[in-house]
Amino acid sequence: MAIGQTKTKSHLRIGPHNLDVISFLFGAILSDAQAERHGNGTRVVLQQESTNREFLTWYTSFLAMRGYTYPAITILSRVGANNTKRFYSRGSTWTYTSFNWLHECFYVKGVKVVPSNDILFTYLTPMALAIWIMGDGYATASGCRLCTNCFSKADCERICHVLGVQFGLNTSVNSAGAPNQWVVYIGADSLPTLQSMVKEHMVPSMYYKVHL
Known part of the structure; x- marks a missing residue:
């Protein structure tokens, strides 16, 4: 999987994917990552509170080293209770048509299932x-x-x-x-x-x- 995959249209990103990558993403979706349909394919998005930034950085680096995303996370914020600002981090794979099966087996009529x-x-x-x-x-x-x-x-x-x-x-x-x-x-x-x-x-x- 080449680092230049981001230049490739999603319908041409078809794998193959190693078992370690699929099981890695599988565990993420079982937790609180989301498999999102995006255009012709699916991407896996994981969002964590800023206190878990080390984990998300490691998570993103694992995927980036294998050519599935950029080696950087996105830092976002939102206003929480008592008008306090909370920071969180988000990482995402690129979109692959060969990830569509992940979306199909985890979501039934828009509801996340096992x-x-x-x-x-x-x-x-x-x-x-x-x-x-x-x-x-x-x-x-x-x-x-x-x-x-x-x-x-x-x-x-x-x-x-x-x-x-x-x-x-x-x-x-x-x-x-x-x-x-x-x-x-x-x-x-x-x-x-x-x-x-x-x-x-x-x-x-x-x-x-x-x-x-």
Whole structure:
């Protein structure tokens, strides 16, 4: 994948894409990245608060080194509560028609869903899980939670099934504290397994999310 891909029309950007790149983007979309249809193709956009800028810089650099975007992030701001200004950072891939399938498997009638189990088993790799945790996970008193609030309970249960079969993780679906919102909990007894899988794929400043 050449760095000059940005000069190529989106319908001519057809890959092929390595498994590490697809699993990387797969984990990002499972967290809070969005696969956006743009013209003839799809781009993957990730937005993070300024406190996570190191992670987003690393994320963008990973893609830029493989020819999928510019090696820079966009710094934006918005006015929050009490009229205070909040800063956040955004990174995006270029648009590829060969990313359209990502949009199709994650969005049904405009609603974000969890892809089918066969797709999960293929692309939910240790790298994807690490990206997911860094992008939208957090440490609890003894375990780790994935913020799956936008997914249905049935989707969260399928995630737990795949995490159990694929990695041997002990997981459960817990209430997020709001009606019809759920989170996936990875138990304390699975932390050693989780840590050994994801550490090599994580930014050090994010280690705390898995109690490292």
